[in-house]
Amino acid sequence: MRRSWWNRRGAPREALGLIELLAALTAHGQTMDLLARYPTKLATGDPASERARPWDFSAADVFQLARFQWQVGGVRIEVGSADVGIGHCSDGAVWAVVIPRQSGRLTSPVVSRPEAIAHVWLRFHPKEINRVFPPGTVSAGGAGKLVGSMRRIAERKIHASWQAGGNALIPEPKDMTVDVDTSSGLRRFFVVDTRAGTAEYVAAFEQQAVPLPAEFTTAGAEAAFDRLWEAFDRNYAMFVLRPEVDWNKLRDEYRPKALAATSTDEFARVCARMLRHLRDLHVWLTVAGRNVPVFNRQRVRNANPRAYSTLLGPLHPEGRVEWTITRDNLGFLAISGWTGPDVPTRCEEALERLRGTRGLIVDVRLNGGGGEPWAARFAGRFLEKEFIYAYSQYRNGPSHTNLTEKSARRIAPRGPWRYERPVVLLIGQKCMSSNESFIGMMTGAPNVTTMGDHTCGSSGNPEIINLALGLTVSVPRWIDYLPDGTPLDERGFLPQVRFTAGPEAFAGERDDLLTAALARLRAATSPDKPARERRSRDEKAIRADVEVGPPETVRTRSFQVNDSRAGSSNHGASP
DSSP: OOOOSBOTTSSBGGGHHHHHHHHHHTTTSOBOOHHHHSOOOOOSOBOOGGGOBOOBOOGGGEEEESOEEEEETTEEEEEOSEEEEEEEETTEEEEEEEEESSOEEEEOTTSSSOEEEEEEEEEOOGGGHHHHSOGGGEESOOOGGGHHHHHHHHHHHGGGSSEETTEEOBOOTTEEEEEEEETTSOEEEEEEETTTTEEEEOGGGTTOOOOOOOOOOHHHHHHHHHHHHHHHHHHOSGGGGOTTOOHHHHHHHHHHHHHTOSSHHHHHHHHHHHHGGGOOTTOOEEETTEEEOOOOOOOOOOOOGGGHHHHHOOOEEETTEEEEEOTTSOEEEEEOOBOSTHHHHHHHHHHHHTTTOSOEEEEOTTOOOBOHHHHHHHHGGGOSSOEEEEEEEEBOSSSTTOBOOOEEEEEOOOSSOOOOSOEEEEEOTTOOTHHHHHHHHHTTSTTEEEEESOOOOOOOOEEEEEOGGGEEEEEEOEEEEOTTSOBOTTTOOOOSEEEEOOGGGGSTTOOHHHHHHHHHHHTOSOTTSOHHHHHHHHHHHHHHHHHHSOOOEEEETTEEEEEOGGGSOOTTOOO
């Protein structure tokens, strides 16, 4: 039997008596109504990444809890007196961190015995905050000194629940994340549906508890800096692509500054400034699990998910995958990341449903990468034959120029069947890392046309190095090459059909690139003929354009599309 969190009046069944008791006990103090403190007009969720809300948090957002009790299904949290920090945006409260003053315990089906709680992280819809923290249990007098610890927890944990770039997305009112770090150092992460009364455990996070900050010492700073510098000196592959970087000179410049730091955060910022000279998006630095900005590159966004339902009809979301079929039988499949083994499975399940469509749009414009093997599993469903989609070189010696020979990365077709109808693969500057590998794999399919903007041009296959003071740093170990031997770095893949437009093309409910892709598929001749015959005729037309006239140009409102396949890579060539 499912156990529901709320009764018909909106209060927890198990907690009705407790709430009344606590309200009476705290009536003499300054109790808080958190919904009044953080008002919202939102009634539903708003998960669109382009509307992610920056959140704020300060000592004024830390309150005292007389008690915190929560239960859904077989998961139960019981905490005595505690401090709670509330992260909020312009539309209300979006997260909470509960740190017990007295002992707290977690009971769940994960283990047979209750577990002691270090802290609880919660994500919820803004209008649900009084159900999470009933007014009779909340009062002023929270420990403001915890603001740093709470912020560190939030900055680490928000990346696992409804966020874009660390900013908050708004879940549906029924949805919650309940994320508990235990005193034993394990993390218990639950995806909660309060309407259904279910709490799904996600074991992948079990070993990813927020680490405690290490005490800052000059000896620790010296050990951390020297280990960081040496890790790059011996293992970083792309020094040959950064001839202007004098790594020894940077050590002489930044080591004294790092050792003069008076805190771990200050020390980390000095290290980040040194690493910034490498101009590498795959170099990351963290302190106690919190990201320290190193380097960023301005990349134009060429997608607008708000327009999808307007242009395509209702979509079917499946985690990082969503798909639909238009009324005129065109398929659409958007993949936002290759970040788990379930992604290719969901892609293939969607492909089965899209099998009978007369054409397909695969949209990876907002996909920043993940696992290359998972991308390869799905890309193989479009290929006719095995081919080389990339080359790699690794560092293999003490000199910055010591590199292995280029090693070919191959992909082969995989069944049980391949999609043979025309495919438009939408790409852009937000595509990077393993998603760029996926794009390279897909360009080997005879029925796939890439369309949009150039990709980011960033790949690293990094190794994570643990340093003193609770720091970690990623060290990219390879150079990624396009099939023609050109480094992918800062170049990326060029689209076969280039789409140029201003920001107005992706404003409101417009996505003019998606509109152009739909028009291209709808204009495909004889949709019932085999893809091989269509492709052959398309290629002849393209070659004629290249040889005797300008590239194909299509104008629609404020954008322009240029077909430039003549400049695409030869995937059979060796570097």
